[in-house]
Amino acid sequence: MYKKQLKRLLLVVTAVLLISCDQNDDTTVLDESLSKILTEIVVQSNLADRTKKAGNLTNFKDLGELPLQSGRWFKKNKIFRTAHLDNVDKKGKKFLESLGETVLIDLRSDEEIDSNIDFSTVLPKNITRVHLPIPISNALSNGEIIKNVLGIGVKENENYIQEQREIQYKGFVTNTELFEHYKKITKYLLGDKKVILQGEMGKDRIGFLTALLYSSLNAYDKYVIDDYIHANTTLKEVFKDYKDNEVPEIVEMAKNELQAAPDFNKLSEEEIDKKIQPLVTSLETSLSVKKEDINLALALIIKEYGSYDVYLKLAFGISQKELEEKLSIKKQG
Template sequence: MKNMKQWFLVALAASSFTYANAQGIEKKITLKENFKAERQANGDYKLSIPKGTYQMQQGRDKKELLASKSIVVYGDTLINSPKSERLYFMLTNNGDTTVITERKITVSGPSNFRDIGGIPTKDGKHVVWGQFYRADELSGLMESEFPYLNSLGIKQVYDLRSQDEVNSKKDHLPESMKWIHYPIFEEGNDAQMKAVMQKFMDGSMTKEAANELLIKANQDFATKNLPRFQVLVKQMLDADSPSLFHCTAGKDRTGFTSALILSVLNVDQETILDEYLMTNYYTYDKIQGGMDKMFGSAPVKIDKEVVTQLMMVDKAYLEAGLNEIIKKYGTMDNFIREGLKISDEQRLSYQKKYTY
């Protein structure tokens, strides 16, 4: 059992997501954005902008952005940029202003590292960029990328994995980032992992069982694991500097954390689900290869469809957790007050701080 568990953890950490087929993951953009900035391999930015006449300003932070001289652009634009710097772009057209930067943080190792800024709220505002980042495991980051990572401004990294997961693939971070081990599952009593391992060992794990496992995990997030999320979310909202939170695959523990932060900031449930499902899009290319190699070293025969189900995200997973919240608290607003222990006054201050 110990050898199997070690293999399973290493396999997850090494590949994060390594398999997809027609019956599994679909490469589909679920979070619709009219304005988009994508970082190119050489550091340049490709800006996708609806056709029109825009006054554009750019800078490395808000102060520099507002002070910069504007130029006129008329649609899609390519901007030269050093690989070591992150830039923000402010586009104004007929009095309407949009701020964009790269959502996907493209670095070595993680495939699901992204900024959850720029997302619209129910009252017509947007979540600020550069404050909350989510990711999968970060052992593959290269020191040559540290200047760019430092430009993101991240000061604290919350590692939501168990000690076993951490031991198998430790984060490799710049010195400017403080690593905080914050396991969501109680150490030494990881019931979800033990259940998965046992079913893998005896060959009884089916695709349907894997689906139910992840539904149950998200329900547990909203109930038995809630005290951990309660502290985590408030710590990040109270911080004066940007935070990064991640687990091994960056999809379940991380996805639920992202959903809670966005809920506090007044983002509607459908948009939260759309952001959650982007995991399948961002990881699609990476999960196409490597499964045969990975399973060639497996101690037992494992159904690839089962692993696919465990590696992907499905709308039903997060919905199960959110539905559990509504079942107990009636509304998300009540949950934020009673479950997360965030008063209406606190919540308004967070919205003022983190939306524009």
């Protein structure tokens, strides 16, 4: 349905511009306008097409088919991103097998991974898992969120989750302890095998890395942001499940914490429900990605390092030129 609507739109736009060409001697501007519109239609179509739907794969996307300001395109069928594959089903495995020799880079910390999982049986044989963790701060654990949002033993802070997200994104940029892992990731990204970047949901750590790759290759800012926030669409059902199932569990935990805290144990049930409401609101909106977060990280790179090229050489061990040669192509029209 989505593709049909785009095709109809393309036909209408083309017709309008052709009519305009007949009425305007200066076709240069019209040609440029048509090119921009066609590119926009292709990108928006690709945004949906690059999301792979097979079995229970979640937020699985091909990073390719994004236009760059140089006229080149990000290479498709080379780098993918995904939420965790810990319980991938048969249809999902069949799709993974179709990729051929592939390296799965798991960016999760040990604490995020079920220690009972045997990845040699979970993943198909063509997938080689490499563990290069980019840890998520303990400050975003449920216990810390409850304590800080509700003010149990500390100053109450309704904006705690967003403030910690901003700290996390800044850390993706400036935490030099991550640079060695970034350099190892780069070697795989530029190697001969396909690569899958895996996170818990595949939206924050991987969202940062993806946006950095695109921006370093001079992708159009709009498309970088569109791709980043597209996770809110691909993870819609995951967010709903979290809201319906996990949030009530965290709320119950919070009530128990309040009832055990000396400053709050005399509150009535109605007063507890009222006090917990900011926590509920924070939790229900905490999972969605926000363009402000990725803009903050990308701006910080320029502020602290002067350019993407300088940052790439320092943190990833590669130049922008090398990145372009390896990960972009001149698309045949």
